Amino acid sequence: MKKTSDLRPFFEPTGVALVGVSRSPGFGYGIPLTLQRQGWQGAIHLVNLAGGTLHGMPVYERVADVPDPVDLAIVLVPARFVSSVLPEIAARGIRHVIIETAGFAEIGEAGRAMQAEAAEVAAGLGLRIIGPNCVGVVNTANHFTSVEIMDEALTPGPVSIIAQSGVFGNILLDGLWEKEVFIAKAVTLGNRLDVNECEILDYLHRDEDTRVIMMYLEGAADGRLLLETLARVTRDKPVIILKGGRTPAGRAATASHTASLSGEDQLYEAVFRQTGAIRAPSLDQLVRLARIFTTQPLPGGNRLGIITGSGSLGVLATDSATAGGLTLPALSSSTESAVREAAPDWMNVRNPLDTGPSGQFPAALSAVASDEGIDMVLGITVLPYAVFSSFEPLGLTAPMWFGDIRAIHAASPSKPMAICAIGNERFIGLIQETAGSEVPVFDSPEGVAAALASLAGYAAWKRSLD
């Protein structure tokens, strides 16, 4: 039977069979509860040889017993039973299967043999498979998820995630919503017996809910295909990639993890450069990039203006920005005179513009944001907390110190703006309130500057295609 190229039932099944569902707390046990609580509208069918009931629902002894509608199976049985359950699934008319079970190619020779057998069986039956050794998919639009997940992680947003490892995808989802990164779809691919990252990239390319794609990659299933696919997708949507296995020891570790051949790092670097994919150097930076790419427009050029309350942080951000390819041009004479008007003698009107404790941060941020020689703006907000708290009883608020950041951004909407806030958590919280969800706030001067550099790099790559 020929395989279908339609991946939609993985994300929008009408009914799902949980094959080998756990009857006591453990892996997979909570999936039906999550789907019910989330109000997913499809049918949930539980299958386990032991029969009986679970969570008040009947447990069918065999897949053949599952009633309509059903067009997706989630396989949770032990690895040695997987190959024998696939024919039952196909016989029931199901063409899409997520195999969550671990213990295949990632554990060595015996597992590789089982995986090869399962792959052969699946191909013969024309099944499409995600996994094994994964937790499948999440779709926040219809609240379908093949994994137990926090309700907050199902808040719909513009970012879609491709991860190889199930646990990794899962914990990313646990934490991203706290960092204001919200998800459209997430897919964990595991050992990629069938569906690989390129097919998913193409699917997300067409997916209307997805604006930005985040990917954790250990090794490409097919390097040439990855290059071609990325080149196609990044024309329309940024693809941000965190690559594991940069070093020989890291590469050795990927083999025992998702059975990946992660290859020489320079090759990947070349692929990313050629295709306009955005490389994240760390997990932290992956998250910052997702946040900045989803909230900010692409800049018209690489000229950065920095307004800072701390000279040192301005220096650190300048180092990181220029290392990433940005320039910090002189401010225009009209900007300079606008800022100098109310500035004290000791204030240098330069770029980076260190306002110190002058009270001129709002005016400076506004003037630099509207400077025609500046393409993107970084505001570094700091204030010794003791000073802040002594002024608070007098009615001085964060927007008075730092300006109505949201409104200043809105006045120059085509220019990306980001804020770096350093201090204690309460201070950072006040700045986040002032910036709103429109202007991202980060707590690393180097990280925010590098993220703006990545945004400008992607914009330049897009322009180079015209």
Added chain:
Amino acid sequence: MKKTSDLRPFFEPTGVALVGVSRSPGFGYGIPLTLQRQGWQGAIHLVNLAGGTLHGMPVYERVADVPDPVDLAIVLVPARFVSSVLPEIAARGIRHVIIETAGFAEIGEAGRAMQAEAAEVAAGLGLRIIGPNCVGVVNTANHFTSVEIMDEALTPGPVSIIAQSGVFGNILLDGLWEKEVFIAKAVTLGNRLDVNECEILDYLHRDEDTRVIMMYLEGAADGRLLLETLARVTRDKPVIILKGGRTPAGRAATASHTASLSGEDQLYEAVFRQTGAIRAPSLDQLVRLARIFTTQPLPGGNRLGIITGSGSLGVLATDSATAGGLTLPALSSSTESAVREAAPDWMNVRNPLDTGPSGQFPAALSAVASDEGIDMVLGITVLPYAVFSSFEPLGLTAPMWFGDIRAIHAASPSKPMAICAIGNERFIGLIQETAGSEVPVFDSPEGVAAALASLAGYAAWKRSLD
């Protein structure tokens, strides 16, 4: 008059004169309140030409009017008055002066002239000067501070800070205590008219409360002297340095900030390598290094064991660790068999050791920590939060999933241990509770691995001196 080399009155004055104290909320206004609230035992004298009272204390019109005891002056008057107030301070018998006023060499030609004049006056009078353009010193042992600061930042600890910029030093102090980095002394040097980082390094070298020194440096006052001083100090205490001005644009920014000539980055890199100083590549990493150097012993070698609940995070940490010079050797056969005993088939007993959802994390952490072929241990704790919260009602706690981390560390006290926790804030909080203050918890796999590599690098440098 000859200058004294004794810097003690900067940190342990018996009485302090605030010269030019602000009579309305603003810079310097809150210093007397902070000193009083903190219970500093010395005498506080306020000086301002306008006289009267402030915070219920008399304000003397001239420095000459200040009664005993007084051995330190904090100068807050505008820049143009600084040179004329220094002779009054010297005439009152004070030899140590912190000039907090900005508007000197950092603003250009006019400021440079004023600074040169002040330097000449100070030298002629034999005064020791910290500043100008700084906020002076903090000493948590006696609760003396020349800057308004949060009470929490005055919790005594083993780290001392040298910063050039006042604001930077201040906001570091605002945030460090939340990251469990506690301070012995902090000094901001500003434009270094007199006292420079080398003298302070020597002072902190001798200071019994200081175990680790953190430094933010834009440019050395004297490169040769810095090299000699660092080589001396790092034999006994680690010196962690964040260097601003790596790039030409960053260097240009330092000139208008603390009037530093920050010099070529390769020169600093060479100095740091030759002297065993530890370079922090970012502000985040500076803080992680401070935390790991203050809580962990120096390892006997560079062999790292990683135990992880997520293969991907294990790969990212492995990349970072080996890039930093660590190795991940095979586990000993006794460790391997101890772990394999209770491990499921699908679990790979390797290094990094991915326990997945096996429940074997505690046993693995304990076995690897006691492996004689392993010098330092990194535990990467993850658990999908939905799984964790479904087990919580059954009485399963974080220590059951991840072991009594503190006790496992205590059983191999000579081996550094660190934890990476990824997930939401509540999960990370639970891990922090389990690890206690003895084992540092970080939320960056790359950052924690690099910090362990720095620790091993410093240990190797110390061994090379024997």
